[in-house]
Amino acid sequence: MAYILGEREFWGLPFRVSPAVLVPRPDSETVIEAALALLPERDRAWRFLDLGLGSGCLLLTLLHLYPAATGAGLEASPEALAVARANAEALGVAGRADLRLGDWRRPGWTGGLGPVDLLVSNPPYIAAATVPTLMPEVSRHEPRLALDGGADGLDAYRAIAAGAASLVVPGGRVLLEGGEGQAPDIAGIFAAAGFAPEAPWKDLSGIERVVSLKH
Numbered sequence: 168m169a170y171i172l173g174e175r176e177f178w179g180l181p182f183r184v185s186p187a188v189l190v191p192r193p194d195s196e197t198v199i200e201a202a203l204a205l206l207p208e209r210d211r212a213w214r215f216l217d218l219g220l221g222s223g224c225l226l227l228t229l230l231h232l233y234p235a236a237t238g239a240g241l242e243a244s245p246e247a248l249a250v251a252r253a254n255a256e257a258l259g260v261a262g263r264a265d266l267r268l269g270d271w272r273r274p275g276w277t278g279g280l281g282p283v284d285l286l287v288s289n290p291p292y293i294a295a296a297t298v299p300t301l302m303p304e305v306s307r308h309e310p311r312l313a314l315d316g317g318a319d320g321l322d323a324y325r326a327i328a329a330g331a332a333s334l335v336v337p338g339g340r341v342l343l344e345g346g347e348g349q350a351p352d353i354a355g356i357f358a359a360a361g362f363a364p365e366a367p368w369k370d371l372s373g374i375e376r377v378v379s380l381k382h
């Protein structure tokens with residue numbers, strides 16, 4: 168339905184969507200809720216980074232909520248990146264957003280993206296074999312690149328963890344959305360990369376949805 172309408176609301180803001188991007192989910196608003204609680208000073212010049220922009224809903228909502236902040240974003244799909252850039256313009260935050268084409272599977276992907284105070288990501292986290300079994304409106308219409316997290320669903324977290332310590336300042340935070348039951352594994356991957364796990368954030372269904380880590 169969102170693809171037909173071409174728009175979906177996220178945190179009360181309108182986001183343009185196309186079949187190149189994941190439709191923003193209410194569950195992902197948990198990332199914003201956590202950020203607001205962990206970074207209460209709204210007028211500080213925070214530096215944000217969003218890995219896997221899609222529509223840009225995470226980074227652009229943060230830039231809307233923190234008017235002195237700047238943000239970088241990485242996206243592997245040129246079509247999705249175009250949607251995120253259009254949303255940045257429409258929301259009036261494009262001047263504070265550096266949105267780039269890039270792939271965290273490629274060597275040197277972190278170049279020019281840090282240092283940041285907060286790294287957020289809602290990467291693909293569905294196990295490859297599970298993708299075809301999802302509801303048809305997801306499996307047939309949403310981009311595979313936005314869904315497929317490899318054999319166990321955790322490939323993206325491993326790749327991001329390998330670069331995260333060079334991007335996030337000491338004392339900075341990482342907030343990662345994950346699927347049901349994945350929070351302990353995600354926390355373990357980032358703990359091995361030098362981050363201290365904090366209490367996970369639950370979504371409205373009571374599922375541990377967002378892993379929080381401190382550098």
Ligand SMILES: C[S@@+](CC[C@H](N)C(=O)[O-])C[C@H]1O[C@@H](n2cnc3c(N)ncnc32)[C@H](O)[C@@H]1O
Pocket residue numbers: 188189190191192195218219220221222223224225241242243244247269270271272288289290291292312313314
């Ligand atoms: C689950 S979607 C999330 C999109 C958006 N952040 C949201 O919360 O709605 C994951 C996004 O990561 C992008 N992506 C997947 N693999 C990537 C990679 N290796 N490097 C960069 N971006 C990637 C996908 O194209 C997709 O836009």
